[in-house]
């Protein structure tokens with residue numbers, strides 16, 4: 157969705173390189189300087205959102221619990237982390253890799269340090285350097301703070317529903333209201349980067365490799381290995397994951413400036429771990445794993461994100477209620493006891509089983525309540541609410557506003573409410589969506605969004621008004 161002018165930039169840098177070849181004395185040739193993109197967030201925000209996303213990922217993905225393999229990957233990780241250039245070090249970040257027990261050749265990183273590498277990736281690498289190469293690439297996305305830089309960029313387009321609430325917009329495409337504001341799929345949200353970011357992660361990755369004593373050419377080689385083993389880019393790390401056209405050449409070019417004497421070729425450990433993993437039999441693919449249950453992000457590649465659409469038929473809300481303290485302790489709410497809490501620090505959903513799932517790279521909800529915080533540009537409640545509605549895509553496609561903004565009360569405060577209608581993207585059912593907003597003392601917008609199919613909304617009225625009445629804001 158986010159358009160970059162990376163082509164133009166690539167062309168420009170090609171010219172610069174050519175130019176440099178002619179005018180610069182050889183001694184001036186040096187490593188490419190990488191710098192941060194503008195970022196509205198603090199490094200501690202990276203840590204916060206990354207930790208939440210990691211929790212979600214770890215609940216949904218099969219993590220390989222094998223001490224020998226995990227310890228080996230951690231040692232390589234440590235060597236790489238110690239080699240991050242000073243300007244990209246963040247003392248608050250906690251880098252770690254977990255192995256996902258899946259066959260697909262894939263890996264991904266979350267802000268602040270949590271990273272995941274598939275068993276398939278380790279098995280595919282031809283040597284330790286190639287495995288370290290992918291890890292250095294992922295590490296570089298984290299060190300360069302690409303996840304939150306991307307979120308900062310997205311917010312220029314007016315959607316400020318909170319860093320974890322903007323997945324829908326990033327992924328683009330038509331989406332249900334519920335999908336667009338979903339704080340879910342945080343994994344997915346951070347997984348896809350522009351080619352520009354990919355190139356930066358390749359270059360910094362090569363530099364980190366060299367500083368750690370690995371041959372940076374192995375990073376370039378790994379991309380060839382991935383391509384070969386995924387059958388011409390059919391699935392995994394490379395398919396749909398934007399791969400810079402000249403990736404292999406670009407990394408090798410950078411490698412010229414990176415001298416490594418006697419690079420680490422093989423420690424024997426890699427081979428031991430690899431044969432250990434191979435001895436475990438064939439791992440399931442992410443798609444197979446997904447069939448078994450809930451939502452599974454599949455790595456940097458979101459193209460084959462498993463579709464597990466919401467069924468649309470769910471059990472009625474329980475008349476028993478459960479209390480939650482959510483959104484960082486800011487909100488207390490009580491919801492039907494058969495609804496699950498799904499979400500993050502800035503956007504949380506309460507929904508019954510069967511009411512949420514993946515549909516065309518979006519998390520879609522059919523029934524439930526979403527509570528969230530949005531940093532809108534306006535402190536005027538009406539303007540801020542309109543900004544929120546715009547960010548949800550109201551007025552585009554099927555999502556239409558059915559009533560003007562009306563006064564309402566939330567948690568004893570003045571608020572606004574409106575009703576929307578939509579055709580749910582996953583089920584096609586007409587749904588009624590009630591949006592309510594009020595302002596926190598900080599000026600942030602607090603919103604509540606209740607969603608149910610129109611022909612069932614009568615059955616949800618009691619639950620929705622009980623939830624609304626239970627809300628307490630502690631700001």
Ligand SMILES: [Zn+2]
Nearest residue numbers: 297354357456
């Ligand atoms: Zn990448």
